Amino acid sequence: MTYCVGLLVDAGLVFMSDTRTNAGIDNISTVLKMKTWEVPGERFLCLLSAGNLATTQSAVSLLDERMVAPSERQPAILTQPTMFQTAKLIGETLREVITGSSGPQCSSPMFSGSFIFGGQIKGMPPRLFNIYAEGNFVEAGEDNPFFQIGEHKYGRPIIIRTYDRSMSLADCAKLLMVSFDSTLRSNLSVGLPLDLQIYERDSLRAGLRTRITGEDPYYKTVSEGWSDALKNAFDALPAFNPDAWREHEEIDVGTQAA
Amino acid sequence: MTYCVGLLVDAGLVFMSDTRTNAGIDNISTVLKMKTWEVPGERFLCLLSAGNLATTQSAVSLLDERMVAPSERQPAILTQPTMFQTAKLIGETLREVITGSSGPQCSSPMFSGSFIFGGQIKGMPPRLFNIYAEGNFVEAGEDNPFFQIGEHKYGRPIIIRTYDRSMSLADCAKLLMVSFDSTLRSNLSVGLPLDLQIYERDSLRAGLRTRITGEDPYYKTVSEGWSDALKNAFDALPAFNPDAWREHEEIDVGTQAA
Numbered sequence: 001m002t003y004c005v006g007l008l009v010d011a012g013l014v015f016m017s018d019t020r021t022n023a024g025i026d027n028i029s030t031v032l033k034m035k036t037w038e039v040p041g042e043r044f045l046c047l048l049s050a051g052n053l054a055t056t057q058s059a060v061s062l063l064d065e066r067m068v069a070p071s072e073r074q075p076a077i078l079t080q081p082t083m084f085q086t087a088k089l090i091g092e093t094l095r096e097v098i099t100g101s102s103g104p105q106c107s108s109p110m111f112s113g114s115f116i117f118g119g120q121i122k123g124m125p126p127r128l129f130n131i132y133a134e135g136n137f138v139e140a141g142e143d144n145p146f147f148q149i150g151e152h153k154y155g156r157p158i159i160i161r162t163y164d165r166s167m168s169l170a171d172c173a174k175l176l177m178v179s180f181d182s183t184l185r186s187n188l189s190v191g192l193p194l195d196l197q198i199y200e201r202d203s204l205r206a207g208l209r210t211r212i213t214g215e216d217p218y219y220k221t222v223s224e225g226w227s228d229a230l231k232n233a234f235d236a237l238p239a240f241n242p243d244a245w246r247e248h249e250e251i252d253v254g255t256q257a258a
Numbered sequence: 259m260t261y262c263v264g265l266l267v268d269a270g271l272v273f274m275s276d277t278r279t280n281a282g283i284d285n286i287s288t289v290l291k292m293k294t295w296e297v298p299g300e301r302f303l304c305l306l307s308a309g310n311l312a313t314t315q316s317a318v319s320l321l322d323e324r325m326v327a328p329s330e331r332q333p334a335i336l337t338q339p340t341m342f343q344t345a346k347l348i349g350e351t352l353r354e355v356i357t358g359s360s361g362p363q364c365s366s367p368m369f370s371g372s373f374i375f376g377g378q379i380k381g382m383p384p385r386l387f388n389i390y391a392e393g394n395f396v397e398a399g400e401d402n403p404f405f406q407i408g409e410h411k412y413g414r415p416i417i418i419r420t421y422d423r424s425m426s427l428a429d430c431a432k433l434l435m436v437s438f439d440s441t442l443r444s445n446l447s448v449g450l451p452l453d454l455q456i457y458e459r460d461s462l463r464a465g466l467r468t469r470i471t472g473e474d475p476y477y478k479t480v481s482e483g484w485s486d487a488l489k490n491a492f493d494a495l496p497a498f499n500p501d502a503w504r505e506h507e508e509i510d511v512g513t514q515a516a
Contacts, residue, residue, distance in 0.1 A: 153411035157440040161485045162492050174498040182415040198500060208500045218498065225495050227419045232494075233487035234420050238479055240432040242456060242466045245476075 001189035002150035003180060004033060004048035006116040007172050008128040008140045010165055012201040013118045014172035016180060017048045018150075020191030034195040035060050037078055040205045043121040045077065045086065046197050050149040051113030051133070055101065059094045059113070083127040087117055087137050095135030116147045119199065126201055154186045155179035169198050169207075174222065177212070181223045194219075259447035260408035261438060262291060262306035264374040265430050266386040266398045268423055270459040271376045272430035274438060275306045276408075278449030292453040293318050295336055298463045301379040303335065303344065304455050308407040309371030309391070313359065317352045317371070341385040345375055345395050353393030374405045377457065384459055412444045413437035427456050427465075435470070435480045452477075 004017040017033040031053060037045040047063075049056035065073040080086040094113060102108035117137075118128035128140035130147040140147060145165060148156065158179050167175070173196055183190050192214045198207040212219050262275040275291040289311060295303040305321075307314035323331040338344040352371060360366035375395075376386035386398035388405040398405060403423060406414065416437050425433070431454055441448050450472045456465040470477050 153444070154415055156444055157412055157415070158488065158492075160443060161488045170498040170500055173500070174495060175492065177498070178492065178495075185418060186411070186414055208503055210503045218496070218502070221496055226491070229491035229494055230416065230419045230488075233484070233491040234416075234433065234436065236487055236490075237432060237436075237483050238476070240428040240435070240476065242428055242431070245466055245468045 001187060002033060002050040003152065003155065003183050003187075003190045004050055004116055004149050005146060005155070005159070005176055005179065006046075006048060006118050006128050006140075007146045007159075007163070007176070008118065008126065009145070009167050009169070009172055010201070011167070011169050012203070012207070013046070013120075013126050013128060013199040014169055014176060015046050015048055015116070015118065015195075015197040015199075016173075016176040017195050018180065018184075018190045019193055019195065020189060021053050022189055025188070028189075028191070030191070030193070032195065034197060035064075036197060036206055036209070037064075037075070037119075038206045039078055041122070042204060043078065043119065044199055044204055044206055045119035046117070046199065047090065048116040048149065049113060050115075052111050055094070055097050055111050055113040056115070058097045059090070059115075062093050062097070063090060081121075082124065083119060083121055083129070084139075086119075086121075087127075087129040087131060087139075090115060090117055091131045091135035091137050094131060094133065098133055114149050116149055120201070120204060122204055126199070151183055151187045151190050155183040158182060169200060173198060177219060177222045178226050181219075181226060259445060260291060260308040261410065261413065261441050261445075261448045262308055262374055262407045263404060263413070263417070263434055263437065264304075264306060264376050264386050264398075265404045265417075265421070265434070266376065266384065267403070267425050267427070267430055268459070269425070269427050270461075270465070271304070271378075271384050271386060271457040272427055272434060273304050273306055273374070273376065273453075273455040273457075274431075274434040275453050276438065276442075276448045277451055277453065278447060279311050280447055283446070286447075286449070288449070288451070290453065292455060293322075294455060294464055294467070295322075295333070296464045297336055299380070300462060301336065301377065302457055302462055302464055303375070303377035304457065305348065306374040306407065307371060308373075310369050313352070313355050313369050313371040314373070316355045317348070317373075320351050320355065321348060339379075340382065341377060341379055341387075342397075344377075344379075345385075345387040345389060345397075348373060348375055349389045349393035349395050352389060352391065356391055372407050374407055378459070378462060380462055384457070409441055409445045409448050413441040416440060427458060431456060432480065435477060436484050439477075439481045439484060 007014045019030045021031045022028040063077045065075045101111040112133040115131040120126040129137045131137040194212040277288045279289040280286040321335045323333045359369040370391045373389040378384040387395045389395040452470040
Protein backbone atom coordinates (compact mmCIF):
# COMPACT_ATOMS: atom_id res chain seq x y z
CA MET A 1 0.00 0.00 0.00
CA THR A 2 1.09 3.62 0.37
CA TYR A 3 0.52 6.63 2.56
CA CYS A 4 0.90 10.17 1.18
CA VAL A 5 -0.30 13.50 2.56
CA GLY A 6 -0.35 17.03 1.18
CA LEU A 7 -1.15 19.90 3.57
CA LEU A 8 -2.11 23.43 2.52
CA VAL A 9 -1.47 26.14 5.13
CA ASP A 10 -1.15 29.92 4.97
CA ALA A 11 2.64 29.60 4.98
CA GLY A 12 2.75 27.21 2.02
CA LEU A 13 2.58 23.49 1.30
CA VAL A 14 4.05 20.42 2.99
CA PHE A 15 4.17 16.97 1.38
CA MET A 16 5.14 13.59 2.78
CA SER A 17 5.17 10.12 1.24
CA ASP A 18 6.30 6.68 2.34
CA THR A 19 8.46 4.51 0.08
CA ARG A 20 7.17 0.97 0.43
CA THR A 21 5.89 -0.93 -2.57
CA ASN A 22 4.89 -4.55 -2.51
CA ALA A 23 3.75 -7.33 -4.78
CA GLY A 24 2.67 -9.64 -1.99
CA ILE A 25 3.76 -9.58 1.64
CA ASP A 26 6.91 -11.52 0.68
CA ASN A 27 7.98 -9.14 -2.06
CA ILE A 28 8.61 -5.59 -0.87
CA SER A 29 10.82 -2.83 -2.22
CA THR A 30 11.58 0.83 -1.64
CA VAL A 31 10.44 3.30 -4.27
CA LEU A 32 10.17 7.07 -4.57
CA LYS A 33 6.56 8.25 -4.70
CA MET A 34 7.32 11.99 -4.67
CA LYS A 35 8.26 13.82 -7.85
CA THR A 36 8.99 17.54 -8.06
CA TRP A 37 9.52 20.01 -10.88
CA GLU A 38 10.93 23.47 -10.47
CA VAL A 39 11.53 26.56 -12.58
CA PRO A 40 13.15 28.83 -9.99
CA GLY A 41 11.32 32.11 -9.65
CA GLU A 42 8.51 30.92 -11.91
CA ARG A 43 6.89 27.71 -10.59
CA PHE A 44 7.21 24.75 -8.26
CA LEU A 45 5.21 21.53 -8.62
CA CYS A 46 5.05 18.40 -6.44
CA LEU A 47 3.27 15.13 -7.23
CA LEU A 48 2.63 12.25 -4.77
CA SER A 49 1.41 8.94 -6.12
CA ALA A 50 -0.55 5.94 -4.80
CA GLY A 51 -1.87 2.82 -6.46
CA ASN A 52 -0.42 0.55 -9.13
CA LEU A 53 3.24 1.47 -9.47
CA ALA A 54 3.45 0.66 -13.19
CA THR A 55 0.54 3.04 -13.76
CA THR A 56 1.82 5.96 -11.69
CA GLN A 57 5.44 5.64 -12.87
CA SER A 58 4.27 5.53 -16.46
CA ALA A 59 2.14 8.65 -15.97
CA VAL A 60 5.03 10.50 -14.33
CA SER A 61 7.39 9.47 -17.13
CA LEU A 62 4.95 10.76 -19.73
CA LEU A 63 4.55 14.03 -17.85
CA ASP A 64 8.31 14.24 -17.66
CA GLU A 65 8.76 13.49 -21.37
CA ARG A 66 11.23 10.72 -20.66
CA MET A 67 10.80 9.41 -24.17
CA VAL A 68 12.83 12.45 -25.28
CA ALA A 69 16.57 12.88 -24.65
CA PRO A 70 17.12 14.85 -21.41
CA SER A 71 18.64 17.83 -23.23
CA GLU A 72 15.59 18.17 -25.47
CA ARG A 73 12.85 17.82 -22.88
CA GLN A 74 10.33 20.62 -22.48
CA PRO A 75 7.74 18.86 -20.39
CA ALA A 76 4.21 20.13 -20.99
CA ILE A 77 3.74 20.00 -17.23
CA LEU A 78 6.04 23.03 -16.96
CA THR A 79 4.28 25.09 -19.61
CA GLN A 80 0.67 25.14 -18.41
CA PRO A 81 -0.65 28.62 -17.64
CA THR A 82 -2.33 27.69 -14.34
CA MET A 83 -2.26 25.03 -11.62
CA PHE A 84 -5.79 24.04 -12.69
CA GLN A 85 -4.58 23.37 -16.24
CA THR A 86 -1.61 21.44 -14.87
CA ALA A 87 -3.89 19.28 -12.72
CA LYS A 88 -6.06 18.67 -15.79
CA LEU A 89 -3.03 17.54 -17.78
CA ILE A 90 -1.95 15.18 -15.00
CA GLY A 91 -5.45 13.74 -14.72
CA GLU A 92 -5.71 13.18 -18.47
CA THR A 93 -2.29 11.52 -18.54
CA LEU A 94 -3.23 9.24 -15.64
CA ARG A 95 -6.52 8.23 -17.27
CA GLU A 96 -4.78 7.51 -20.58
CA VAL A 97 -2.27 5.22 -18.88
CA ILE A 98 -5.02 3.34 -17.03
CA THR A 99 -7.25 2.89 -20.07
CA GLY A 100 -4.19 1.80 -22.04
CA SER A 101 -3.70 -1.05 -19.58
CA SER A 102 -7.27 -1.99 -18.73
CA GLY A 103 -9.40 -0.91 -21.69
CA PRO A 104 -11.69 2.07 -22.21
CA GLN A 105 -14.02 1.39 -19.28
CA CYS A 106 -11.26 1.83 -16.65
CA SER A 107 -12.93 -1.26 -15.31
CA SER A 108 -10.01 -2.98 -13.63
CA PRO A 109 -9.09 -1.59 -10.22
CA MET A 110 -5.84 -3.52 -10.70
CA PHE A 111 -4.31 -0.74 -12.80
CA SER A 112 -5.74 2.12 -10.79
CA GLY A 113 -3.81 4.98 -9.25
CA SER A 114 -4.25 8.46 -7.81
CA PHE A 115 -2.20 11.57 -7.12
CA ILE A 116 -1.91 14.44 -4.72
CA PHE A 117 -0.66 17.44 -6.68
CA GLY A 118 0.33 20.84 -5.35
CA GLY A 119 2.51 23.82 -6.03
CA GLN A 120 2.47 27.41 -7.13
CA ILE A 121 2.89 29.38 -10.37
CA LYS A 122 4.08 33.00 -10.26
CA GLY A 123 1.32 35.55 -9.75
CA MET A 124 -1.15 32.98 -8.40
CA PRO A 125 -1.65 31.44 -4.95
CA PRO A 126 -0.40 27.95 -4.01
CA ARG A 127 -2.95 25.25 -4.82
CA LEU A 128 -3.43 21.62 -3.85
CA PHE A 129 -5.42 18.92 -5.70
CA ASN A 130 -6.46 15.30 -5.29
CA ILE A 131 -6.47 13.66 -8.73
CA TYR A 132 -8.47 10.47 -9.29
CA ALA A 133 -8.00 7.50 -11.63
CA GLU A 134 -10.82 8.82 -13.81
CA GLY A 135 -8.76 11.94 -14.49
CA ASN A 136 -10.98 14.33 -12.58
CA PHE A 137 -9.89 16.08 -9.40
CA VAL A 138 -10.92 18.10 -6.37
CA GLU A 139 -9.12 21.08 -4.90
CA ALA A 140 -8.25 21.80 -1.28
CA GLY A 141 -10.00 24.75 0.32
CA GLU A 142 -10.94 26.22 3.67
CA ASP A 143 -13.07 23.20 4.57
CA ASN A 144 -10.79 20.48 3.22
CA PRO A 145 -7.27 21.87 3.56
CA PHE A 146 -5.39 18.58 3.23
CA PHE A 147 -5.48 15.37 1.21
CA GLN A 148 -4.42 11.84 2.08
CA ILE A 149 -4.11 8.94 -0.37
CA GLY A 150 -3.46 5.27 0.33
CA GLU A 151 -3.72 4.00 3.92
CA HIS A 152 -5.21 7.15 5.36
CA LYS A 153 -7.18 5.98 8.37
CA TYR A 154 -4.63 5.36 11.14
CA GLY A 155 -2.96 8.72 10.65
CA ARG A 156 -6.10 10.80 10.14
CA PRO A 157 -7.33 11.52 13.70
CA ILE A 158 -4.15 13.37 14.70
CA ILE A 159 -4.30 15.57 11.59
CA ILE A 160 -7.98 16.35 12.13
CA ARG A 161 -7.38 17.40 15.73
CA THR A 162 -4.11 19.27 15.28
CA TYR A 163 -4.23 20.90 11.83
CA ASP A 164 -4.60 24.64 11.83
CA ARG A 165 -4.30 26.84 8.77
CA SER A 166 -1.95 29.18 10.61
CA MET A 167 0.55 26.41 11.51
CA SER A 168 4.20 26.95 10.62
CA LEU A 169 5.73 24.75 7.92
CA ALA A 170 8.00 23.20 10.57
CA ASP A 171 4.96 22.26 12.67
CA CYS A 172 3.36 20.74 9.58
CA ALA A 173 6.45 18.57 9.10
CA LYS A 174 6.26 17.51 12.76
CA LEU A 175 2.54 16.74 12.42
CA LEU A 176 3.13 14.59 9.36
CA MET A 177 5.86 12.65 11.15
CA VAL A 178 3.40 11.83 13.95
CA SER A 179 0.69 10.88 11.46
CA PHE A 180 3.07 8.65 9.49
CA ASP A 181 4.46 7.06 12.64
CA SER A 182 0.93 6.06 13.72
CA THR A 183 0.35 4.51 10.31
CA LEU A 184 3.70 2.69 10.19
CA ARG A 185 2.93 1.03 13.51
CA SER A 186 -0.32 -0.48 12.21
CA ASN A 187 0.17 -1.26 8.52
CA LEU A 188 3.22 -3.18 7.31
CA SER A 189 2.56 -2.13 3.72
CA VAL A 190 3.48 1.46 4.63
CA GLY A 191 7.22 1.72 5.31
CA LEU A 192 10.22 3.90 6.04
CA PRO A 193 12.07 5.88 4.80
CA LEU A 194 9.77 8.88 4.32
CA ASP A 195 10.21 11.69 1.81
CA LEU A 196 9.47 15.22 2.97
CA GLN A 197 9.07 18.29 0.79
CA ILE A 198 8.44 21.75 2.24
CA TYR A 199 7.32 24.59 -0.04
CA GLU A 200 7.28 28.14 1.29
CA ARG A 201 4.53 30.31 -0.18
CA ASP A 202 5.69 32.70 -2.91
CA SER A 203 9.26 31.34 -2.84
CA LEU A 204 8.71 29.76 -6.27
CA ARG A 205 11.54 27.31 -5.67
CA ALA A 206 11.82 23.91 -3.99
CA GLY A 207 12.33 24.35 -0.27
CA LEU A 208 13.69 21.71 2.05
CA ARG A 209 13.58 18.22 0.58
CA THR A 210 14.86 15.39 2.68
CA ARG A 211 14.55 11.66 3.24
CA ILE A 212 13.76 10.53 6.78
CA THR A 213 15.01 7.13 7.91
CA GLY A 214 14.22 5.27 11.11
CA GLU A 215 17.68 6.25 12.35
CA ASP A 216 17.18 10.02 12.12
CA PRO A 217 17.49 11.38 15.68
CA TYR A 218 14.59 13.79 15.27
CA TYR A 219 12.26 11.15 13.84
CA LYS A 220 13.19 8.79 16.68
CA THR A 221 12.49 11.54 19.20
CA VAL A 222 9.06 12.14 17.69
CA SER A 223 8.23 8.45 17.42
CA GLU A 224 9.25 7.61 20.97
CA GLY A 225 8.21 10.92 22.46
CA TRP A 226 4.74 10.71 21.00
CA SER A 227 3.91 7.54 22.93
CA ASP A 228 4.88 9.25 26.18
CA ALA A 229 3.12 12.47 25.18
CA LEU A 230 -0.06 10.54 24.41
CA LYS A 231 0.09 8.69 27.71
CA ASN A 232 0.52 11.97 29.57
CA ALA A 233 -2.35 13.51 27.60
CA PHE A 234 -4.49 10.50 28.42
CA ASP A 235 -3.62 10.68 32.11
CA ALA A 236 -4.43 14.38 32.12
CA LEU A 237 -8.04 13.71 31.08
CA PRO A 238 -10.38 13.44 34.07
CA ALA A 239 -10.82 9.88 35.33
CA PHE A 240 -13.88 7.82 34.54
CA ASN A 241 -15.82 7.26 37.75
CA PRO A 242 -17.98 4.11 37.54
CA ASP A 243 -19.85 5.08 40.72
CA ALA A 244 -21.09 8.28 39.13
CA TRP A 245 -22.43 6.28 36.23
CA ARG A 246 -24.26 3.80 38.43
CA GLU A 247 -26.50 6.67 39.43
CA HIS A 248 -27.62 7.15 35.84
CA GLU A 249 -30.93 5.71 34.93
CA GLU A 250 -30.26 2.15 33.79
CA ILE A 251 -31.49 1.19 30.36
CA ASP A 252 -32.95 -2.19 29.53
CA VAL A 253 -29.84 -3.93 28.32
CA GLY A 254 -31.23 -7.38 27.77
CA THR A 255 -29.08 -9.04 30.43
CA GLN A 256 -30.66 -12.35 31.20
CA ALA A 257 -30.37 -14.12 34.54
CA ALA A 258 -30.95 -17.85 34.23
CA MET B 259 -20.58 -0.17 9.63
CA THR B 260 -19.79 -0.82 13.28
CA TYR B 261 -17.04 -0.38 15.81
CA CYS B 262 -16.68 -2.76 18.77
CA VAL B 263 -13.75 -3.35 21.13
CA GLY B 264 -13.07 -5.89 23.87
CA LEU B 265 -10.09 -5.30 26.18
CA LEU B 266 -8.54 -7.91 28.47
CA VAL B 267 -6.60 -6.54 31.44
CA ASP B 268 -5.46 -8.00 34.76
CA ALA B 269 -8.43 -6.40 36.49
CA GLY B 270 -11.03 -7.91 34.14
CA LEU B 271 -12.71 -7.14 30.83
CA VAL B 272 -14.12 -3.97 29.28
CA PHE B 273 -16.40 -3.94 26.23
CA MET B 274 -17.70 -1.09 24.10
CA SER B 275 -19.89 -1.02 21.00
CA ASP B 276 -21.50 1.65 18.88
CA THR B 277 -25.16 1.45 17.88
CA ARG B 278 -25.39 2.60 14.29
CA THR B 279 -26.76 0.34 11.60
CA ASN B 280 -27.36 1.40 8.06
CA ALA B 281 -28.77 0.15 4.81
CA GLY B 282 -27.34 2.93 2.71
CA ILE B 283 -26.27 6.39 3.84
CA ASP B 284 -29.90 7.54 3.74
CA ASN B 285 -31.25 4.75 5.92
CA ILE B 286 -29.69 4.62 9.38
CA SER B 287 -31.01 3.27 12.67
CA THR B 288 -29.87 2.64 16.22
CA VAL B 289 -29.43 -0.96 17.31
CA LEU B 290 -27.93 -2.79 20.29
CA LYS B 291 -24.80 -4.74 19.33
CA MET B 292 -23.91 -5.86 22.86
CA LYS B 293 -25.59 -8.87 24.44
CA THR B 294 -24.81 -10.20 27.91
CA TRP B 295 -25.75 -13.32 29.87
CA GLU B 296 -25.26 -13.75 33.58
CA VAL B 297 -25.64 -16.50 36.17
CA PRO B 298 -24.61 -14.57 39.29
CA GLY B 299 -21.76 -16.26 41.12
CA GLU B 300 -21.29 -18.76 38.31
CA ARG B 301 -20.63 -17.07 34.96
CA PHE B 302 -20.79 -13.85 32.98
CA LEU B 303 -20.71 -13.67 29.17
CA CYS B 304 -20.64 -10.70 26.79
CA LEU B 305 -20.99 -10.79 22.99
CA LEU B 306 -20.32 -7.86 20.60
CA SER B 307 -21.40 -8.17 16.99
CA ALA B 308 -20.39 -6.70 13.64
CA GLY B 309 -21.49 -7.40 10.09
CA ASN B 310 -24.87 -8.19 8.58
CA LEU B 311 -27.47 -7.39 11.24
CA ALA B 312 -29.89 -10.11 10.14
CA THR B 313 -27.08 -12.64 10.53
CA THR B 314 -25.82 -11.53 13.93
CA GLN B 315 -29.30 -11.01 15.41
CA SER B 316 -30.36 -14.43 14.20
CA ALA B 317 -27.28 -16.04 15.75
CA VAL B 318 -27.88 -14.26 19.06
CA SER B 319 -31.53 -15.30 19.05
CA LEU B 320 -30.58 -18.93 18.46
CA LEU B 321 -27.99 -18.78 21.26
CA ASP B 322 -30.67 -17.25 23.47
CA GLU B 323 -33.25 -19.89 22.54
CA ARG B 324 -35.81 -17.29 21.62
CA MET B 325 -37.83 -19.89 19.78
CA VAL B 326 -38.79 -21.20 23.23
CA ALA B 327 -41.12 -19.39 25.63
CA PRO B 328 -39.08 -17.24 28.05
CA SER B 329 -40.03 -19.34 31.08
CA GLU B 330 -38.78 -22.53 29.45
CA ARG B 331 -35.48 -21.26 28.09
CA GLN B 332 -32.27 -22.99 29.15
CA PRO B 333 -29.89 -21.54 26.62
CA ALA B 334 -27.05 -23.90 25.74
CA ILE B 335 -24.77 -20.87 25.91
CA LEU B 336 -25.18 -20.93 29.71
CA THR B 337 -24.44 -24.64 30.11
CA GLN B 338 -21.05 -25.04 28.41
CA PRO B 339 -18.29 -26.25 30.74
CA THR B 340 -15.64 -23.77 29.54
CA MET B 341 -15.29 -20.45 27.75
CA PHE B 342 -13.59 -22.32 24.89
CA GLN B 343 -16.63 -24.57 24.46
CA THR B 344 -18.91 -21.53 24.62
CA ALA B 345 -16.88 -19.76 21.91
CA LYS B 346 -17.11 -22.94 19.81
CA LEU B 347 -20.90 -23.01 20.20
CA ILE B 348 -21.15 -19.34 19.19
CA GLY B 349 -18.90 -19.93 16.16
CA GLU B 350 -20.92 -22.92 15.02
CA THR B 351 -24.18 -21.01 15.42
CA LEU B 352 -22.82 -18.08 13.44
CA ARG B 353 -21.60 -20.32 10.63
CA GLU B 354 -24.95 -22.14 10.49
CA VAL B 355 -26.83 -18.86 10.14
CA ILE B 356 -24.50 -17.65 7.38
CA THR B 357 -24.60 -20.90 5.38
CA GLY B 358 -28.39 -20.94 5.84
CA SER B 359 -28.56 -17.60 4.04
CA SER B 360 -25.80 -17.90 1.49
CA GLY B 361 -25.33 -21.62 0.86
CA PRO B 362 -22.72 -24.10 2.06
CA GLN B 363 -19.67 -22.28 0.68
CA CYS B 364 -20.19 -19.19 2.88
CA SER B 365 -19.48 -17.53 -0.42
CA SER B 366 -21.42 -14.32 -0.08
CA PRO B 367 -19.77 -11.65 2.04
CA MET B 368 -23.21 -10.04 2.09
CA PHE B 369 -24.40 -12.26 4.93
CA SER B 370 -21.14 -12.23 6.86
CA GLY B 371 -20.66 -11.31 10.48
CA SER B 372 -18.21 -11.62 13.35
CA PHE B 373 -18.19 -11.45 17.14
CA ILE B 374 -16.02 -10.43 20.03
CA PHE B 375 -16.85 -12.74 22.92
CA GLY B 376 -15.56 -12.57 26.47
CA GLY B 377 -16.41 -13.45 30.03
CA GLN B 378 -15.59 -15.77 32.88
CA ILE B 379 -16.84 -19.08 34.27
CA LYS B 380 -16.28 -19.93 37.96
CA GLY B 381 -12.94 -21.57 38.69
CA MET B 382 -11.36 -20.38 35.43
CA PRO B 383 -9.76 -17.09 34.37
CA PRO B 384 -11.54 -14.48 32.23
CA ARG B 385 -11.09 -15.09 28.52
CA LEU B 386 -11.63 -13.06 25.36
CA PHE B 387 -12.16 -14.33 21.79
CA ASN B 388 -12.54 -13.00 18.26
CA ILE B 389 -15.00 -15.25 16.40
CA TYR B 390 -15.03 -15.26 12.60
CA ALA B 391 -17.78 -15.90 10.04
CA GLU B 392 -16.30 -19.33 9.32
CA GLY B 393 -17.01 -20.31 12.93
CA ASN B 394 -13.38 -20.48 14.03
CA PHE B 395 -11.85 -18.08 16.51
CA VAL B 396 -8.67 -16.73 18.11
CA GLU B 397 -8.10 -15.95 21.76
CA ALA B 398 -6.57 -12.85 23.33
CA GLY B 399 -3.25 -13.34 25.13
CA GLU B 400 -0.20 -11.45 26.33
CA ASP B 401 0.72 -10.37 22.81
CA ASN B 402 -2.76 -9.56 21.53
CA PRO B 403 -4.72 -8.45 24.58
CA PHE B 404 -7.58 -6.72 22.78
CA PHE B 405 -9.83 -7.21 19.77
CA GLN B 406 -11.54 -4.71 17.50
CA ILE B 407 -14.20 -5.52 14.90
CA GLY B 408 -15.74 -3.26 12.27
CA GLU B 409 -14.15 0.13 11.56
CA HIS B 410 -11.02 -0.46 13.63
CA LYS B 411 -8.40 1.76 12.03
CA TYR B 412 -9.10 5.29 13.23
CA GLY B 413 -9.31 4.23 16.87
CA ARG B 414 -6.41 1.79 16.89
CA PRO B 415 -3.32 4.02 17.33
CA ILE B 416 -4.47 5.37 20.70
CA ILE B 417 -5.15 1.86 22.03
CA ILE B 418 -1.78 0.59 20.82
CA ARG B 419 0.08 3.43 22.52
CA THR B 420 -1.90 3.59 25.75
CA TYR B 421 -2.99 0.03 26.55
CA ASP B 422 -1.26 -1.56 29.50
CA ARG B 423 -2.25 -4.86 31.06
CA SER B 424 -2.16 -3.30 34.52
CA MET B 425 -4.64 -0.53 33.66
CA SER B 426 -7.66 -0.05 35.89
CA LEU B 427 -11.10 -0.87 34.50
CA ALA B 428 -12.01 2.82 34.79
CA ASP B 429 -8.97 3.77 32.67
CA CYS B 430 -9.99 1.15 30.11
CA ALA B 431 -13.41 2.79 29.87
CA LYS B 432 -11.74 6.18 29.40
CA LEU B 433 -9.41 4.76 26.74
CA LEU B 434 -12.31 3.26 24.81
CA MET B 435 -14.18 6.56 24.89
CA VAL B 436 -11.16 8.27 23.30
CA SER B 437 -10.80 5.51 20.71
CA PHE B 438 -14.51 5.64 19.83
CA ASP B 439 -14.51 9.42 19.68
CA SER B 440 -11.65 9.35 17.14
CA THR B 441 -13.63 6.87 15.05
CA LEU B 442 -16.92 8.77 15.28
CA ARG B 443 -15.22 11.91 13.95
CA SER B 444 -14.06 10.13 10.80
CA ASN B 445 -16.69 7.53 9.87
CA LEU B 446 -20.38 8.43 9.70
CA SER B 447 -21.36 4.76 9.73
CA VAL B 448 -20.19 4.51 13.36
CA GLY B 449 -22.55 6.40 15.64
CA LEU B 450 -23.58 7.36 19.16
CA PRO B 451 -24.86 6.26 21.61
CA LEU B 452 -22.21 3.81 22.83
CA ASP B 453 -22.79 0.78 25.05
CA LEU B 454 -20.24 0.12 27.79
CA GLN B 455 -19.91 -3.05 29.85
CA ILE B 456 -17.32 -3.41 32.60
CA TYR B 457 -16.58 -6.85 34.06
CA GLU B 458 -14.48 -7.13 37.21
CA ARG B 459 -12.32 -10.26 37.37
CA ASP B 460 -13.73 -13.02 39.60
CA SER B 461 -16.90 -11.05 40.35
CA LEU B 462 -18.91 -13.53 38.24
CA ARG B 463 -21.68 -10.97 37.76
CA ALA B 464 -22.34 -8.15 35.31
CA GLY B 465 -20.58 -5.02 36.48
CA LEU B 466 -21.41 -1.52 35.31
CA ARG B 467 -23.46 -1.46 32.15
CA THR B 468 -24.40 1.90 30.72
CA ARG B 469 -25.30 3.69 27.53
CA ILE B 470 -23.28 6.79 26.68
CA THR B 471 -24.95 9.52 24.64
CA GLY B 472 -23.38 12.62 23.13
CA GLU B 473 -24.95 14.60 25.97
CA ASP B 474 -23.22 12.78 28.81
CA PRO B 475 -21.06 15.36 30.60
CA TYR B 476 -18.13 12.94 31.03
CA TYR B 477 -18.17 11.88 27.39
CA LYS B 478 -18.29 15.52 26.32
CA THR B 479 -15.35 16.29 28.60
CA VAL B 480 -13.34 13.46 27.07
CA SER B 481 -14.28 14.35 23.51
CA GLU B 482 -13.50 18.04 23.86
CA GLY B 483 -10.63 17.60 26.30
CA TRP B 484 -8.87 15.12 24.07
CA SER B 485 -8.45 17.65 21.26
CA ASP B 486 -6.81 20.06 23.68
CA ALA B 487 -4.75 17.30 25.29
CA LEU B 488 -3.50 16.16 21.87
CA LYS B 489 -2.60 19.71 20.88
CA ASN B 490 -0.67 20.16 24.11
CA ALA B 491 1.07 16.80 23.61
CA PHE B 492 1.94 17.83 20.07
CA ASP B 493 3.29 21.19 21.21
CA ALA B 494 5.36 19.44 23.87
CA LEU B 495 7.27 17.44 21.24
CA PRO B 496 10.52 19.13 20.21
CA ALA B 497 10.12 21.40 17.18
CA PHE B 498 11.22 20.35 13.72
CA ASN B 499 14.18 22.50 12.69
CA PRO B 500 14.47 22.69 8.89
CA ASP B 501 17.94 24.25 9.16
CA ALA B 502 19.28 21.19 10.97
CA TRP B 503 17.97 19.03 8.16
CA ARG B 504 19.54 21.12 5.44
CA GLU B 505 22.89 19.97 6.77
CA HIS B 506 22.00 16.34 6.06
CA GLU B 507 23.45 14.85 2.96
CA GLU B 508 21.00 15.56 0.18
CA ILE B 509 19.72 12.60 -1.78
CA ASP B 510 19.10 12.67 -5.49
CA VAL B 511 15.44 13.54 -5.48
CA GLY B 512 14.86 13.86 -9.17
CA THR B 513 13.99 17.55 -9.04
CA GLN B 514 14.28 18.87 -12.52
CA ALA B 515 15.15 22.43 -13.36
CA ALA B 516 13.97 23.40 -16.83
